[in-house]
Amino acid sequence: MAAALALGAQGVWCGSVWLTTDEAETHPAVKDKFLTATSADTIRSRSLTGKPARMLKSAWTEEWAREDTPEPLPMPLQPILTAAAQRRITRSAHQAGSGAEKLANYFxxxxxGNMNQRKSANAVVFEMIEEFIEAVNALQGQLDY
Ligand SMILES: Cc1cc2nc3c(=O)[nH]c(=O)nc-3n(C[C@H](O)[C@H](O)[C@H](O)COP(=O)(O)O)c2cc1C
Known part of the structure; x- marks a missing residue:
């Protein structure tokens, strides 16, 4: 945030960090996976929307990435093709041991890799503000000699 504002941005757009907050409506199975994932556990895949999007690796993305699997269709055909399967995965992934939780993923x-704790959206905002103040103070300190 400090780096972006230093470069002239007027604000910072963020998305992922909210997905593991208490308030987020993220599927519980996906939320659990997010909390243990590393930054190497994401992949750019066309398998959900037909356009490249970064998402969590899962059995779904792995199957679509196989050499003997057809290429995903272009948007909007891929979501039309997979909507019914995705609805079944979402429903079944609520039952532990169904296997569907292996297929479940999200953008x-x-x-x-840094989203390792359940916390409120409120806590995320306050941590961002605290880190911003720390970063700006550290930079300011470099001028104090
Ligand atoms: C769940 C989710 C859905 C998103 N959907 C879109 C989208 O439809 N179009 C788009 O341009 N960006 C989309 N984004 C990207 C965000 O707008 C934002 O640029 C990005 O998430 C910021 O990076 P961060 O997730 O590391 O904070 C999405 C991000 C997330 C996490």
């Missing part, structure tokens, strides 16, 4: 950036 998320590489910041997922």
């Amino acid at each position: 998320v950036g590489q910041i997922v």
Whole structure:
């Protein structure tokens, strides 16, 4: 945030970091996976929307990435093709041991590797403000000699 504002941005757009907050409506099975994932556990895949998007690796993305699997269709055909399967995966992934939780995934950036704790959206905002103040103070300190 400090780096972006230093470069002239007027704000910072963030998305992934909210997906593991208490308030997020993220599927519980996916939320659990996000909390243990590293930044290497994401992949750019066309398997959900037909356009490249970064998401958590899962059995779904692995199957679509296989050499003997057809290429995903272009948007909007891929979501039309997979909507019914995705609805069944989402429903079944609520039952532990169904196997569907292995297929479940969602869009998320590489910041997922830092999303390791359940917390409120409120706590995320306050941590961002605190880190921003720390970063700006540290930079200011470099001028104080
Ligand atoms: C669940 C989710 C859905 C998103 N959907 C879109 C989208 O439809 N179109 C788009 O341009 N960006 C989309 N984004 C990207 C965000 O707008 C934002 O640019 C990005 O998430 C910021 O990076 P961060 O996730 O590391 O904070 C999405 C991000 C997430 C996490």
